Amino acid sequence: HRTLRLILGDQLNPQHRWFREVDEATTYVLMEVRQETDYVLHHAQKILAIFAAMRDLAQQLREAGHHMHYIAINDPDNLQSLTANIDALIGQYQATVFEYQAPDEWRLDQQLYQHGRRANIPWIMVDSEHFYTTRNEVSDLFTGRKQWLMEFFYRQMRVTHHVLMEDTKKPLGGQWNYDHDNRKPWRGDPPEPRDTRTLHDHSDLWQTIVDAGVKSFGNPQARQLAWSLNRQEALRHLDAFIDNALPQFGDFQDAMSVKSWRLFHSLLSFALNVKMLNPREVVAKAEAAYRAGHASLAATEGFIRQILGWREYVRGVYWANMPGYAEKNFFGHNHQLPGWFWNGETRMNCLSHAITQSLEHAHAHHIQRLMVIGNFALLAGLNPAEVHRWYLGIYIDAFEWAELPNTVGMSQFADGGLLATKPYVSSAAYIDRMSDYCKGCRYDKKLRVGENACPFNALYWDFFQRNTDALAKNPRIGMAYRQLEKMDAATIAEFQKQAKIMLENIDKL
Ligand code: FAD
Ligand code: SF4
Structure with a gap:
């Protein structure tokens, strides 16, 4: 037999069982294709980092003796589609078997599956050996339930995988969740740990990508690309995070x-999502740091919950809701994204910072994504599918299985509350409590109406007012409705007018 094996751009795991032995009859293929650069407008760093990391893995496997076929974006015989290239390679190598690792995106899963049904050689999908859970484990757990509580899933994961457990049933410290300890603002002390990531000069590759006509946005940082591009770098970065930032991770997680x-975030999502790192080793290192007395239980549990809990959970939500999850629009929101989503040029300091940072670094941390950008998008009634495409493009870690449930479910409540128990919205008060953005802002965080009023305030009340029918019965948001009930009609009318003016002038906010 002669086997052709496909490695996708987010399957850069050199520890996969495929690579344990060198087989003369097996050829591995990695391909840079327009199909993958163009399905949404991507941040420059995302395209550059994925291609650079693919090239790095190909080189390492070649050095280990494996037979590699690498299709670069500008290769003359690159057909720019996964399946067209696969067909050509099957012919070229006279392959008698085709194998691929389970894709994490529905789109690719379908494309390869449908193509395989028509293939005339065996077409075999194998496990990617990355996640703790199978695609359907979350949906099996929640069958028949209206709400899929992450916490319920997470506790099961702790027990099943013996993570931070006292014995087979009791969590370490007697508590499952230390979230309430993890909500401090950050005023500069302790200082942010040094950025120890390796810088790479990939300006030649970047020029190749540009010359090939690939469109993108954001700063490519081609001369000092800071993302881990192979497993060795990712492991070093993981160790540096555990040593320098994990102890403070919990306290300032939302700051x-x-x-x-x-701040004290790990910046490990890219290395995890392209599978250079396995979630088990990240969780194990964090737990070991706690057991060695290096980090508190609250910090360690807070970090582990993101990976063992949220990351696996959103993936399960994704597979349970595809296809069709991207079209969910519970509130019927249809406004276009304002132009400043693409350049950061807004006078709202919080949004200007969060978006400018995203354009510079292809990264924003969870609370910036959720409580600044997503919060505004939801309050302003931006179209969730458009919001989804923006998130899918801009972040270095954005792969649809992780991005879509976070955006459409958690942040835009567009699934009507399957994933989130309430819409994540706030007025300026929350942003001011968790940040120093409001101090330098042209808008006044305290004002609700008038030219200088912070847009979040009127939009917040307008959001609850206009969605009374959909939300008033939700017990977790009773507070907002009790406050609305106390307002007189004139006050509410004022908010509504203010919100309307702001939305009409959204591009100039
Ligand atoms: P840390 O804060 O250090 O957290 C550690 C790890 O936990 C992360 O690396 C990540 O693997 C995992 N994690 C944390 N929160 C989540 C979560 N909610 N869902 C899944 N994994 C989580 N994460 C992505 O990996 N890809 C995305 O496309 C993505 N899109 C998002 C869109 C929105 C609207 C929101 C609100 C969140 C999104 N997240 C996404 C989750 C989270 O914001 C990022 O995982 C995190 O900011 C990555 O930075 P970090 O590695 O420094 O994370
Ligand atoms: Fe953002 Fe409003 Fe604060 Fe300005 S005042 S930074 S717009 S929350």
């Missing part, structure tokens, strides 16, 4: 500051 864009 935001103009003085720092990384």
Whole structure:
């Protein structure tokens, strides 16, 4: 037999069982294709980092003796589609078997599956050996339930995988979740740890990508690309995070500051999502740091919950809701994204910071994505499918299985509350509590109406007012409705007028 094996751009795991032995009859293919650069407008760093990391893996596997076929974006015989290239290679190598690892995106899963049904050689999908759970484990757990509580899933994961457990049933410390300890603002102390990531000069590759006509946005940072591009770098970065930032991770998990864009976050999502790192090793290192007395239980649990809990959970939500999840629009929101989503040029300091940082670094941390950008998008009634495409393009870690449930479900409540128990919205008060953005802002965080009023305030009340029918019965948002009930009709009319003016002038906010 002669086997052709496909490695997708987010399957850069050199530890996969495929690579344990060198087989003369097997050829591995990696391909840079327009199909993958063009399905949405991507951040420059995302395209550059994925291609550079693919090239790095190909080189390492070649050095280990494997037979590699690499199709570069500008190769003359690159047909720019996965399946067209596969067909050509099957012919070229006279392959008698085709194998691929389970894709994490519905789109690719379908494309390869449908193509395989018509193939005249065996077409075999194998496990990618990355996640803790199978695609359907989450949906099996929640069958028949209206709400899919992450916390319920997470506790099961802790037990099943013996993570931070006292014994087979009791969590370490007697508590499952230390979230309430993890909500401090950051005022500059302790200082942000040094950025120890390796810088790479990939300006030649970047020129190749541009010359090939690939469109993108954001700063490519081609001369100092900072993302881990292979497993060795990712492991070093993981160790540096555990040593320098994990102890503070919990405290400042939700904090935001103009003085720092990384704070105490791990910046591991890219390395995890392209599978250079396995979630088990990340969780194990964090737990070991706690057991060695290096980090508190609250910090360690807070970090582990993101990976063992949220990351696996959103993936399960994704597979349970595809296809069709991207079209969900519970509130019927249809406004276009304002132009400043693409250049950061808004006078709202919080949004200007979060978006400018995203354009510079292809990264924003969770609370910036959720409580600044997503919060505004939901309050302003932006179309969730458009919001989804923006998130899918801009972040270095944006792969649809992770991005879509976070955007459409958690942040835009467009699935009507399957994933989130309430819409994540706030007025200026929350943003001011968790950040130093409001101090330098042209708008006044305290004002609700008038030219200087912070747009979040009127939009917040207008959002609840216009969605009374859909939301008033939700017990988790009773507070907002009790406050609305106390307002007189004239006050409410004022908010509505203010919100209307702002939305009409959204491009100039
Ligand atoms: P840390 O704060 O250090 O967290 C550690 C790890 O936990 C992350 O690397 C990530 O693997 C995991 N994690 C944390 N939160 C989540 C979550 N909600 N869902 C899944 N994994 C999580 N994450 C992505 O990986 N890809 C996305 O496309 C993505 N899109 C998002 C869109 C929106 C609207 C929101 C609100 C969140 C999104 N997230 C996404 C989740 C989260 O914001 C990022 O995982 C995180 O900011 C990555 O930075 P970090 O590695 O420094 O994370
Ligand atoms: Fe954002 Fe409003 Fe604060 Fe300005 S005042 S930074 S717009 S929350």
